[in-house]
Amino acid sequence: MTVACTALTRTALVMGATGTTxxxxxxxxIAAGHRVKAASRRATLLPGTEPVRFDWYDPATFGAALSGADSVYLVPPIGDPDPAAVMLPFLRQARACGVERAVLLSSSAIPEGGPAVGAVHRAVPGLFDEWAVLRPSWFMQNFTGTHAHADSIRDHGVIRTAAGGGQVGFVDADDIAAVAVRALTDDRAPDSDLILTGPEALSHDDIAAIVTQVTGRPVTHDRLTHDDMRDRLAAMIPLEFATMLAEMDRAIAGGAEDRTTDTVLRVTGRPPNGFRVVAERELAPTQAQTVPETGPTR
Ligand SMILES: NC(=O)c1ccc[n+]([C@@H]2O[C@H](COP(=O)([O-])OP(=O)(O)OC[C@H]3O[C@@H](n4cnc5c(N)ncnc54)[C@H](OP(=O)(O)O)[C@@H]3O)[C@@H](O)[C@H]2O)c1
Structure with missing residues (x-):
């Protein structure tokens, strides 16, 4: 079979290009002067990039996405309990097309060989000479963006978890991206997995208090049981995924995410952003919202 995907220039294929990371x-x-093919199901036009339609569940979209790419940032298919089933055939095609470097987005909670993306993590070093697996802690943008926590903050002034008082090294998605850029473009790839955190471990009570201070609107943390959390989630997403997310909260309650690493500083040369900085950047009321309208002067 001939594969039409000759690499002519140095170009990064970015999966999930409309998403958070x-x-x-x-x-x-783009800001650093690199060429980018921006892949998503909608082929959305992002400034400076070449949009390309890509669907993990439609192998017919793989060739055009890979054409001309020599590195790839991989965001797994969201919520798929077995992402390896679609990702490994894609990665083998990418290798055959001459893609030299793969940077996989995984999670601090999932080790090599673990569930879901853990199987892809295990395969990546055998497929690519140059690679990295990013294992970020929970994203700060869960509380500021389009995540269910952010919606719940906006709509009800509450964060609901089964994480209890457990602390998490929440990380800014800007910092994840900064590490991804270095992993994709440095002369030497990391060839390792990288656990990414912010500068401090915070509980969800701490997050609620900071959001309250920054927005001026009261936000509380509602501590659910594991089963209540699973059942709430299962009303919105498949039970298997809901159970996995509730288990992750239980692990947080047990202290599994109570850690910080120096990876962002070591890789990018600057310290990671704290949650207050991110909340002020993304949640602080704008002047238009705070300055009362004076109305017509006549
Ligand atoms: N949130 C956290 O705290 C956290 C922490 C650690 C790790 N993670 C991991 O981060 C990953 C999510 O990354 P993210 O937050 O950057 O993404 P995201 O904001 O959830 O966005 C998902 C992206 O994937 C694209 N997409 C969805 N279905 C697709 C499909 N079938 N084929 C191709 N593209 C598809 C979407 O674009 P279109 O809709 O335009 O196709 C979008 O760009 C998950 O694997 C999660 O486990 C999250």
């Missing part, structure tokens, strides 16, 4: 990675690559 992919959009930031694409923007930071």
């Amino acid at each position: 992919g959009s930031r990675t694409a923007a930071q690559l």
